[in-house]
Amino acid sequence: MQNLLFSLILVVYILTLLGNGAIVCAVKWDKQLHTPMYILLGNIAFLEICYVSSTVPNMLANFLSKTKTISFSGCFFQFYFFFSLGVDECLFLSVMAYDRYLAICRPLHYPTIMTGGFYATLISACWVGGFLYYPVPIVLISQLPFCGPNIIDHFVCDQGPLLELVCVPDPVIKLMCYTLNFMIIFGSLLPILGSYTLVLRAVLRVPSGAGQRKAFSTCGSHLVVMSLFYGTLMVMFVCPTSGNPAEMQKIVTLPS
Numbered sequence: 001m002q003n004l005l006f007s008l009i010l011v012v013y014i015l016t017l018l019g020n021g022a023i024v025c026a027v028k029w030d031k032q033l034h035t036p037m038y039i040l041l042g043n044i045a046f047l048e049i050c051y052v053s054s055t056v057p058n059m060l061a062n063f064l065s066k067t068k069t070i071s072f073s074g075c076f077f078q079f080y081f082f083f084s085l086g087v088d089e090c091l092f093l094s095v096m097a098y099d100r101y102l103a104i105c106r107p108l109h110y111p112t113i114m115t116g117g118f119y120a121t122l123i124s125a126c127w128v129g130g131f132l133y134y135p136v137p138i139v140l141i142s143q144l145p146f147c148g149p150n151i152i153d154h155f156v157c158d159q160g161p162l163l164e165l166v167c168v169p170d171p172v173i174k175l176m177c178y179t180l181n182f183m184i185i186f187g188s189l190l191p192i193l194g195s196y197t198l199v200l201r202a203v204l205r206v207p208s209g210a211g212q213r214k215a216f217s218t219c220g221s222h223l224v225v226m227s228l229f230y231g232t233l234m235v236m237f238v239c240p241t242s243g244n245p246a247e248m249q250k251i252v253t254l255p256s
Helices: 002-029 036-053 056-064 072-105 116-133 135-142 159-164 171-204 209-238 245-253
Strands: none
Touching: 002 036, 002 056, 036 056, 036 072, 036 116, 072 116, 072 135, 072 159, 072 171, 072 209, 116 135, 135 159, 135 171, 159 171, 171 209
């Protein structure tokens, strides 16, 4: 079974790298794609490469290893990059929703608002903001006393399984982590929902069916990615799990 899972996940991982790598190369080399929307797509594709690479290689190694271990520092480095890149994706999805709102609802103002300097600033803020958002809780968690078998009931060093291994639970740190999770999830989701509500209202006012289909086609893929990404985040960090929480966490982490 482990060999089968290794082969399956390896194929999906390679396809993910190739697909997102092709997007990055296309945006980089084709000057016609040097527009805010495609540059954002290129950054999100590169982000996806980094995101899956923060966890999948170690997961693949564990399938072939008998010990299936990770060092303490390696675990927290993975924790940091996994969460930071997740925050980056929340921020990028928000920026893309804002870009689509401007393009559809304010098309005449779009060139003057979404200038090269402005969207470069937005992209830089997303990358920097994601990596500055979560280091304090991670450092605090790393200082907590860990005891017992130190077996992480997950295939990544995630917040919940790590807190389960703490000898003396610290409710303040736990509250801080869940507060930060809540803030980034809903702080990025609400602007997205607001932007697409305005987009939907504007699209429904378009008299021709062809115009409506064209407007929806520019947002459809983004809505699919957003629904999948935020759906898994809601299950992982917002909605309480029942039955077997550990197994539920593992299942919903895979599509994210």
